[in-house]
């Protein structure tokens with residue numbers, strides 16, 4: 227029925243051939259690290275603690291299902307379903323007919339216990355993207371459970387009102403599980419938000435955007451080639467909330483649209499088709515201090531966006547289309563050429579339609595003040611003159627952060643963060659000299675040969691079994707330069723500056739007005755040639771907190787590291 231399991235063995239094969247390639251390329255340090263990746267220990271599944279008294283208790287099951295997506299045959303997917311064992315009724319809302327998990331609605335201050343049951347044929351673990359929870363509750367791959375096993379999470383909701391994501395995070399297999407359907411929205415409410423009286427109930431609509439590729443049997447197709455894994459996998463159909471050709475019928479009044487980019491790799495440039503500006507009221511980490519209007523908004527995988535959409539004054543029968551507009555620079559030029567999707571990234575296409583179905587006389591007013599954000603100044607950080615580097619580098623067969631692929635227990639000195647500190651951090655493209663002013667420090671052990679990684683990535687070009695097209699010559703690092711949505715687990719961060727290299731500025735002009743820097747973020751899109759400075763607190767919890775590219779193919783290729791909060 228599904229080719230899910232074929233893909234699984236294919237992936238393992240590709241990993242092994244990458245190792246062979248690295249051995250040949252004479253990079254023993256990198257090879258060791260990649261071998262380390264195989265040796266991910268697995269802890270015994272965590273049980274409920276008798277001292278924890280939950281306000282909300284949920285059974286969360288992942289399993290294979292068949293759902294109707296396209297006309298004709300049903301599609302085999304992987305799906306989250308939930309059962310409320312204890313707590314307010316509105317905690318769980320199913321999205322009828324969708325493969326997406328139910329919306330989980332929590333209150334700030336609630337104590338939550340989740341029993342995750344793995345009904346898949348392979349290991350999994352669930353991560354609460356955006357929530358500030360203890361390291362052992364964060365869904366680190368260390369806590370992956372086998373088929374048939376269960377894992378208990380217990381945490382208190384510390385976040386302010388915001389929309390988080392729950393999705394799998396198993397070692398090197400996140401993208402495929404998310405792609406096949408495992409993802410859902412987790413909404414946190416609090417008093418500050420409630421006092422605003424924002425549109426709610428039927429006037430608050432989740433908009434989860436995903437791209438998928440189907441075969442002639444309506445079954446999902448997933449990444450086949452090394453190229454798909456290097457550049458990201460792109461479908462040719464846009465689904466919203468798990469539906470093709472999604473549309474909403476609205477009253478002539480204000481709505482709150484809560485966007486999430488749940489695609490594995492695709493970046494959107496969201497705008498209304500009639501030129502109505504986007505009124506943004508919040509991002510990943512919750513409400514802005516005051517609304518901002520933008521001609522368009524960039525939304526990369528893992529990012530969320532809270533939009534005020536006012537249909538008042540519009541006639542019954544009128545339509546407004548949310549589109550993704552044209553932009554350039556997100557994909558490597560070479561990748562563009564090789565890109566086989568009939569829906570190219572950066573082309574102009576519709577996402578969904580809103581049709582005014584009913585005239586109403588009343589509509590809430592957009593508040594001019596939304597929230598108060600606690601902000602840090604650079605001189606309040608522990609390291610105002612020495613930002614923690616997050617250097618992005620791209621090579622033929624590996625996607626790296628700070629010069630190294632993901633490996634368990636491979637924490638660099640710069641990746642050790644004292645608990646209860648606030649850190650200045652800088653995300654940049656590490657190749658090509660010029661920018662990337664700080665070379666990442668090495669772990670005490672081995673490792674030369676990383677300098678080569680920083681400049682131009684891995685060389686070579688032959689013998690790449692998985693590549694669709696061989697013969698890409700030297701200078702690969704530059705050619706592979708692309709946009710990366712960098713995500714940090716734990717507390718959200720503030721963006722303090724974005725700066726762009728002069729030679730990238732023409733592509734950048736097509737996206738630059740679509741970034742919101744005023745809100746709290748947990749994922750930031752870093753364009754080629756761009757350098758982003760952020761300030762992030764590391765409070766309350768010690769342990770391993772991942773940071774990675776939320777292009778999930780990149781994450782699984784190794785573009786992920788751990789911060790060890792000590």
Ligand code: C2O
Pocket residue numbers: 353355391393395528713715772774776
């Ligand atoms: Cu949404 Cu570590 O991921």
Ligand code: CU
Pocket residue numbers: 353354355356713714715
């Ligand atoms: Cu996350």
Ligand code: CU
Pocket residue numbers: 625709710711775776777780781785
């Ligand atoms: Cu990436």
